[in-house]
Amino acid sequence: MTHDRIRSLDTTHRGSVATDDPCYVVGVDIGGTNLRLALADGNGAIEARWACSTAGLRDAEVVVQLIKQGVEHLLAQHPAANQSLRAIAAGAPGITDVEAGIVIATSYLMGWRDVPLRAMLEEAFDIPAVVDNDVNLAALGESWAGAAKDAGDFVFLAIGTGIGAGIMLNGQLFRGASWAAGEIGYMLISGVPDVSAKRGEPGALESMSGGEGIRAQWQNHFRPESNAPADDLTATQIFDRALDGDPPAQALLQQTAVALSRAIYNIALVLNCPLFVLGGSVGMHPALIDATRAALATLNMRTPPRLLHSVLGVDAQLIGAIRLALLTAAVSGRPPIL
Amino acid sequence: MTHDRIRSLDTTHRGSVATDDPCYVVGVDIGGTNLRLALADGNGAIEARWACSTAGLRDAEVVVQLIKQGVEHLLAQHPAANQSLRAIAAGAPGITDVEAGIVIATSYLMGWRDVPLRAMLEEAFDIPAVVDNDVNLAALGESWAGAAKDAGDFVFLAIGTGIGAGIMLNGQLFRGASWAAGEIGYMLISGVPDVSAKRGEPGALESMSGGEGIRAQWQNHFRPESNAPADDLTATQIFDRALDGDPPAQALLQQTAVALSRAIYNIALVLNCPLFVLGGSVGMHPALIDATRAALATLNMRTPPRLLHSVLGVDAQLIGAIRLALLTAAVSGRPPIL
Structure with missing residues (x-):
């Protein structure tokens, strides 16, 4: 071809x-x-x-x-x-x-x-x-039939087990010189460990904002000690708890959203991209988009990007x-x- | 037009x-x-x-x-x-x-x-x-007559007073939806202050890797206390000292290079860009490119980008x-x- x-x-x-x-x-x-x-x-x-x-x-x-x-x-x-x-x-x-x-x-x-x-x-x-x-x-x-119709430039953020981005520029997928554009799970943002991960392991950003990373954060840093060790919640279950008012879950949601907002901020600085679409099982959680929007609003951006949920979902x-x-x-x- | x-x-x-x-x-x-x-x-x-x-x-x-x-x-x-x-x-x-x-x-x-x-x-x-x-x-x-001839995708990093990027994708300048692509001085990388700067003030990355930021770092954190307050060196003078073996200047050079390497890493993750060209008065300093290459080499990249000096210079x-x-x-x- x-x-x-x-x-x-x-x-x-x-x-x-x-x-x-x-x-x-x-x-x-x-x-x-x-x-x-x-x-x-x-x-x-x-x-x-x-x-x-x-x-x-x-x-x-x-x-x-x-x-x-x-x-x-x-x-x-x-x-x-x-x-x-x-x-x-x-x-x-x-x-x-x-x-x-x-x-x-x-x-x-x-x-x-x-x-x-x-x-x-x-x-x-x-x-x-x-x-x-x-x-x-x-x-x-999403560009054809979803949240990004008529958007020339946008970034799709897939947050499931890990985190990755699909980048559309000038109405075309931008795939990168060796097909790896948007592999942002390894992004070194402020507030995350400043040692880059080995390939095949969850990256720096991923360890804070990806599903597996959120789960590990819960286990290691946020889960109340009084809870049973079997309290092994998924990221979406933790975010459900946050919506129910559980303080440790809310704190982890906030940490996740701050890390994600910084990643969006950094990508937006590079691409001047006006739209980010959140998808994936974790990315679709309603608590995450609200908290990320709030975190983005605290950053001083000339032209803050819009943040939308995927319309097509799974x-x-x-x-x-x-x-x-x-x-x-x-x-x-x-x-x-x- | x-x-x-x-x-x-x-x-x-x-x-x-x-x-x-x-x-x-x-x-x-x-x-x-x-x-x-x-x-x-x-x-x-x-x-x-x-x-x-x-x-x-x-x-x-x-x-x-x-x-x-x-x-x-x-x-x-x-x-x-x-x-x-x-x-x-x-x-x-x-x-x-x-x-x-x-x-x-x-x-x-x-x-x-x-x-x-x-x-x-x-x-x-x-x-x-x-x-x-x-x-x-x-x-x-640089794309027409310099370091990036025949490069379809590359990023020109201008490091002078501040820091900015010019982005070439598929052989075309990529300017962004509101003409602000490459405004990376505000990038929130690990190791820099995690509060975004106000517009018009030096950004987070800039405060570590831009000429004015390096100068301020020298004054506030690296300059030996025994030196006279008038010891107000420029970034290139500080890097000259680093080449002469001056330990505080070498430490600041290292900090600058680490921050710059993280910015390059983050941009490369987004764009999968194989070439970065360093220009501007600070970016052209030979000590900086060597230290940045060494810092980049410590990050685990699938396809590490090449780092070249601007050929056209000023x-x-x-x-x-x-x-x-x-x-x-x-x-x-x-x-x-x-």
Whole structure:
């Protein structure tokens, strides 16, 4: 796939027009805990969904086999798509070379290194395939059909187990010279440990504002000593407690929000970016966005960015994958749909 | 000036070809202490220079009058250019709306607010004019004829009194949604005060790594108490002392380099940028680049960026202005030279 073809995948066409020739695509979201698929028509409308667990799964071949099972299931549900499947796009939880179609590295959870996922998918399905980083796809989804429609420049912040950013500049995904733009979990902001983390371990910012980091902070610094050791809350459970007025949980929420606001501030200084969209299971928590907005307001910014929740929620990556698949179908020489 | 026209100013043409029709342009570097002009031919070769002091000068009308004097002087030296002056480009030390031709805000030294510099220059010279931020122009200069030739993505770090960045992405200047991309002096990195500075005051990063900040650090924390209070060294003098083996100066150099390396690390995480070019009077000091490279090497980076000195040095802004003037001449309807 040429560089020009990749660039053309990011064109700013916002709509899509189905021709008489039917067109379907599959979007795939490969997560650390779940694999989710959707079949969509040429307008991006989802016709059918399929999902399964990926907990403990590390083998890319097995993941592709699961995707194959899922696609067969989707086509069985929607036989009209059988002869009209034009492209498949998959988001992977790691740094992904979109041009080469290779997942360079995922986090310790899956442990992928240099997996030629695009070739594996093209072999499995004999249709054009494309792969990208999942947070990039979430940004693409929000830009196409979510909180960032018509936003030329914005940053999608995915806060789940860790924290990562998808960056859209001038209406195009900005992926960086070696496909690692937005890997902000390691950011060295004031108030976090000033030693950079080893690769594969939670980074400095992540250790304060990512789901696993928040959980560890609770265990090690915030949980009342009188509580049982088994009081192992998740980040969202801790934030629920904060909303209920629990002081230690509120203190940890505040620490998380201050760290996140400083990361947003630093990114906004570099990019002068007017919009940040918070997504991911932790990022979607209502307590976090309110506390982060309040923390941002205490910083002196010439043009403070807006902070919005993801509109697509857990579907952001999947819808971004559908969008990328539609763009891929449009440039693949099959009947154009855009 | 339309948005498309601005975008076209950033085209990636790397050379320029003079036609039979002679073409000259003027580049202007409006600094806090000096005003510098150069007359260049259609290939960007500098034919003549002129400079004067701007110390204490705040009035934009007076600056334009000085530019007029300078241009008259240049044309007197080079009469052939008299009928062939095609465009003038000026870099201003502040946030600049290139589309509207307005300098939105400079630092406290000049105190400009919403100065319509392009219109003032076009009225003064009756030729197409364009204005931009000086650090952006330095990046453009380095990209055209300096340390970053053929670099699609790089960041120019200007470290003088303060610190700012010019960002080139995909071979184009990235200026940000409200023209303030790269205003990194306020970055909140670990190890610096975690209170954001008021606008117009040195920012958090700047207070550690900018020329004025380094000077203040020396006075307040590093200067040996036995020294006379009059021992008011500049940042470059302090770094000279560090090279001579003076322990307090070496400690301050180290602190500066660590802060700078963290800023570079944070920017590289966001942009995945493979090249940083250090410029400005403090940034050009040989002790700083070595110490910053060493500090960067202690951080665990997947793809550590290269760190290079500016090749154009004090001329970076001026040569960037010439480049922008040539691009302006090329799109202005006058005989094309590119």
